[in-house]
Structure formats: C-alpha cells, structure tokens
Amino acid sequence: MKSAASSATLMVRNLQTTLVQKSGQLNLVRGIDFEVMPGETLALVGESGSGKSLTALSIMRLLARNAQWNCQGEVLFQNGNQPTENLLTLTEQEMRKLRGHQVAMIFQEPMTCLNPVMTVGQQIAESVRLHLGLDHQTGNARALRALEQVEIPAASQRFHQYPHQLSGGMRQRVMIAMSMVCEPRLLIADEPTTALDVTIQAQILNLMGRLQKDTGMAMLFITHNLGVVAHHAARVAVMYAGQIVEQGTVHGVFANPQHPYTRGLLACLPGRARQLSKLTGQAVALQDIPGQAPSMTETLQACSFAPRCNACQKVCTSTLPEWRGTTNHSALCHFDFTA
Numbered sequence: 626m627k628s629a630a631s632s633a634t635l636m637v638r639n640l641q642t643t644l645v646q647k648s649g650q651l652n653l654v655r656g657i658d659f660e661v662m663p664g665e666t667l668a669l670v671g672e673s674g675s676g677k678s679l680t681a682l683s684i685m686r687l688l689a690r691n692a693q694w695n696c697q698g699e700v701l702f703q704n705g706n707q708p709t710e711n712l713l714t715l716t717e718q719e720m721r722k723l724r725g726h727q728v729a730m731i732f733q734e735p736m737t738c739l740n741p742v743m744t745v746g747q748q749i750a751e752s753v754r755l756h757l758g759l760d761h762q763t764g765n766a767r768a769l770r771a772l773e774q775v776e777i778p779a780a781s782q783r784f785h786q787y788p789h790q791l792s793g794g795m796r797q798r799v800m801i802a803m804s805m806v807c808e809p810r811l812l813i814a815d816e817p818t819t820a821l822d823v824t825i826q827a828q829i830l831n832l833m834g835r836l837q838k839d840t841g842m843a844m845l846f847i848t849h850n851l852g853v854v855a856h857h858a859a860r861v862a863v864m865y866a867g868q869i870v871e872q873g874t875v876h877g878v879f880a881n882p883q884h885p886y887t888r889g890l891l892a893c894l895p896g897r898a899r900q901l902s903k904l905t906g907q908a909v910a911l912q913d914i915p916g917q918a919p920s921m922t923e924t925l926q927a928c929s930f931a932p933r934c935n936a937c938q939k940v941c942t943s944t945l946p947e948w949r950g951t952t953n954h955s956a957l958c959h960f961d962f963t964a
Contacts, residue, residue, distance in 0.1 A: 633660040633703065634811050634843035635684070640698040642676075642683045651921045653679050655867040656698070661811070661843040666834075668846045668854040668875070670890070671864035674918060677847045678733070680864070681813045684845075685730050686712060686720050702728065704810060726756035729804035730813040735796040739788040745799045746772070746784030749806055756807050771802040775832055794825040801833060808840050815847045830857050851894055855879060863887045866918045866929040873954030883949070883956035885934045889914040928959065936960065 642654035654676045661667045669677050679688075688694045700712040704727050712720065712728075724730075732738045740748055749768035753759055759767065765784075772780040775798040788796055797817060804812060814833065818826040834857060837844055846858055854861055854875060861878050863871040863886065871884040882888045892912040916933040928934070931941040938959070946959045956962075 632662065633701075634663050635661040635703075635845065636699070636701040637680075637684070638699040638701065640680065640683060640700065641696070642679055642688070643695040643697075645693040645695060649922050650695075652924065653867050653921055654683060655925065657864070657867075657869045659862050659869060659872060661845055663810075663843050664837070664841045665860065666837065666844040666846050666858045668848060668858035668861045669864055670848060670851060670854055670861060672890075672918065673849065675864045676867040677849075677864055678815050681730065681815050681845065681847055684712060684813065685724060685728065686715075686717070687724075687730075702811065722756070725752050725804070725809075726807045727809055728811045728813070729807070729809040731797075731800050731804050731815060731817045733816045733819055735793075735800040736788060738800065739796060741788055744785050744787055745791065745796075749799070749803045752803055753806055767806060768802075771806040772799070774805070774836065775799075775802045776828075777802075794821055794829070797821060797825075797829055798832070801829070801836070805836055805840070809842055811843050811845070812837075813845045813847070816849070818850075818853070819848075826853075833857075851879075851890060863890070867921060868925075868929060868957065870930065870958070871956040873950075877954040881954075883954065883962050884930075884958050885936050885962070886914070886930050887956070888962070889933075936962075 637657060637659050639656045639658060640654055641656050644651040644653060657680065659667065669680065671677055682688050683696050684700050696713055698713065701709050702712055702723070703709050739745065746765065746768050749771055750764040753767050754761070754764040769780060769784050772784060777783050777795055777798050783791065783795065788799070791799065801817070817833070818829050821829065830853065848854060858875050860873065861875050862869045863878070863884065865886045871878060871882065871887045878887060879891065882891055889912070893914070914933055919929050919932065925945060927943055928941045928946050931937045934941065940959050944959070946957050948955050948957055949961055950956055
C-alpha cells in the first residue's frame with residue numbers, strides 16, 4: 626500500500642529481501658510498503674518467521690555478511706532538514722555514521738548484543754564519542770545520564786559493571802539507553818520485551834513511550850504481542866509470509882479487521898474471547914490458525930494465505946490479490962470483509 630506523506634521520517638517502498646543459495650533463493654521479504662511519521666509508533670506484527678525482524682535488519686543494513694543477500698526497493702530516511710536518503714544505496718561508511726546516531730535499533734536479546742568484556746558504561750560512552758565527537762569525560766557523563774534516564778537504580782555503580790552482572794531487565798534498559806543516548810530520529814525496537822516478565826515489560830514500554838514523547842522520534846515497534854500493540858502504537862501493519870497484508874490505525878484494525886489472517890490472529894487472544902463471551906452470553910473458545918505458512922522458495926502466483934483461510938474461494942488460489950480499502954485502513958485481499 627502506498628500513500629503520499631512527504632514528511633514521514635521513514636518510507637519503505639517495495640522492499641524485497643532475498644537470500645541466494647545454491648539450491649535456489651528464499652524470498653523472505655516480498656515487496657512491502659509502509660511509513661513512519663515523526664513522533665509516531667508503527668507496530669509491525671505477525672507470526673514468528675513472517676519477516677518482521679528481517680525487515681528491520683534490511684532497513685539497518687545489518688544482514689549477516691556470511692550469506693549472499695539481495696535487497697531491492699527503497700528505504701527513504703528523512704533526517705531533519707537534510708535531503709531524503711535511500712539507505713539501501715548508501716556506502717557502509719555512510720551507514721555507520723547513521724547507525725546508533727540518527728537511526729538506532731533495540732535488539733531482541735541484549736545479552737548477545739552487548740560486549741561481555743566492556744562495562745555497560747564504556748559501551749554507551751563509546752557510541753557517544755564516536756557519533757557526537759565528545760571528549761572522554763563529557764562522553765562518560767552523557768552515558769551516565771542516559772542510564773539515569775532509563776531509571777536504572779544506582780546508575781553510577783551500574784556504569785562500571787559488565788553485562789553478566791546485570792539482570793535481564795537491566796540489560797534491556799542498557800540497550801535502550803545505548804540506542805537513545807544520541808537522540809535518534811528513528812528507533813527500531815525488535816521485540817524488546819520478549820524475554821521479560823510482565824511487570825518489567827510494562828516498565829520498559831512506559832519508559833520507551835516517555836522517551837519518545839521527550840525526543841519526538843519515530844518508532845517502528847516489532848512484536849507478536851497484540852496486547853502491547855493495542856496500548857503502545859498508533860498504527861499497525863500485519864505481516865504474513867514476507868508481505869504486509871493489512872495496515873491501518875490500531876483502533877480500526879482491531880475493531881474491524883479486514884484480512885482473514887488478522888481476524889485469525891485476533892481470535893487467538895484470550896482477552897478477545899472473554900469479550901465475545903460477555904457480548905454473546907455464550908462461552909467462546911480460543912481459535913487457532915490451521916496449517917503452516919507457505920515455503921519462501923515459491924514465487925507467489927496467488928494469495929499466500931489461501932491454504933489456511935476459512936473464507937478461501939477459487940479466485941484466491943489462482944490470482945494475486947490487490948489492496949482494498951482506504952488510505953487509513955486497507956487489506957491485501959480479494960474480498961471486502963468490512964462490517
């Protein structure tokens with residue numbers, strides 16, 4: 626889906642990411658379009674393996690170097706008053722100047738992303754000195770202030786500790802501090818609370834929301850937790866088998882899902898089942914989505930969700946669907962399921 630929004634911080638247009646192998650190629654991201662406005666949170670949701678994290682890594686140009694990748698399309702980044710840049714065409718040196726400064730990312734598992742032989746304070750201060758050109762003392766002071774902003778207790782003590790000396794929640798806060806210390810215009814958060822307990826999840830999400838309000842940054846929030854999406858995002862894009870199949874405001878998509886896959890995801894939510902039970906006065910059982918996602922080696926000739934769709938018809942198995950709906954809420958489907 627495309628829409629005109631020249632003021633967007635991030636505009637992704639027809640992004641395609643392919644892994645080339647001897648046995649053939651895997652079409653892992655299949656021509657997706659979305660945009661994120663300044664100060665806005667766009668949630669990218671879907672099953673594991675749908676291509677969410679790969680989309681983020683493609684935007685950041687952080688795909689594994691021991692494999693042959695092919696990225697096509699446009700990833701347009703608006704850096705303040707600077708000319709819009711296509712991140713896919715920048716040199717590696719130019720990308721390094723942006724990563725961690727204007728464009729930052731929080732990864733799923735902080736323990737694998739933090740350097741185990743450097744203190745957390747050193748790692749944050751290194752980023753500050755590299756991107757902002759501050760001296761050692763000033764860089765350390767800014768790094769300490771970043772730890773205090775993410776509400777790490779005894780921040781001056783934690784500054785000198787190593788990642789293994791911190792709990793999972795504190796390591797995640799360190800990752801947020803590292804990503805936010807240079808005040809990026811775009812933050813990509815790839816399931817930042819997956820491994821945390823519910824209480825810490827809420828604290829981390831509220832913290833990220835507060836920091837976003839303070840800085841006005843745009844955020845791409847990747848998650849499979851639809852409950853988190855409902856409370857912390859303005860718009861949502863639903864991803865399936867490397868494609869975005871529905872996109873719109875969180876209220877619009879949750880209240881009136883237009884794609885069968887989105888309706889299937891929402892039917893899996895315990896809270897939604899309870900809500901329907903109250904409305905109907907009858908017990909509503911949790912539902913699942915039968916079958917499996919299609920092989921990523923196949924070139925799409927029809928709807929990718931057709932084999933698992935309970936509303937599938939002949940046209941679904943023979944023709945590629947087109948976008949239906951409005952600019953504010955649309956779905957990649959042959960049929961209109963609008964209530």
